[in-house]
Amino acid sequence: EVQLVESGGGLIQPGGSLRLSCAASGFTVSSNYMSWVRQAPGKGLEWVSVFYGGGSTYYADSVKGRFTISRDNSKNTVYLQMNSLRVEDTAVYFCARGLSLGASDYWGQGTLVTVSS
């Protein structure tokens, strides 16, 4: 059974850093592309970052230069390192497994990141 479990969210002050983890089971993260998607409270969905199987990574303009996606094949886990956090980064962060370009078929339950002083 495919499962994704996110962790690492919490309350952080503006300018701080957090690392989110997404532990996968039932498949290998190196054989699929993996994404992070976020949803601010009461708002819509936003693609944040993608890690393609070949190793290329992409970011939304809103997080470019501040966030880094990475993958540990030995732990079958994907990470999102978030630096220089801003109030507007407050959101539930989901990790998701890619099925086709722009389509993700399995999602984690999400982890809440709150950036506030």
Added chain:
Amino acid sequence: QSALTQPASVSGSPGQSITISCTGTSSDVGDYYYVSWYQQHPGKAPKLMIYDVSNRPSGVSNRFSGSKSGNTAFLTISGLQAEDEADYYCSSYTFSSTLGVFGTGTKVTVL
């Protein structure tokens, strides 16, 4: 990259059919057959309902169907049921960002 445009709300009675539109540009919806649709119930993760314009993942009811015409994609829900009440988001691949772009979201209400 601007969000794709969806109606804020659509409603229908049980058993009826409804259609949700998703309007983009020639750089996203109009240029690729990589349009997907997600259903999201409150407090839950999104669920993939349609991918590659009209394909249903295993386990998704055949009451859900997708299509595309020009820069606009459509999700049709036939035989509307109470459990279909949720938010729906479209998404399209876009080469300019190599990520994807979501729609603004549509709240479906079953009357």
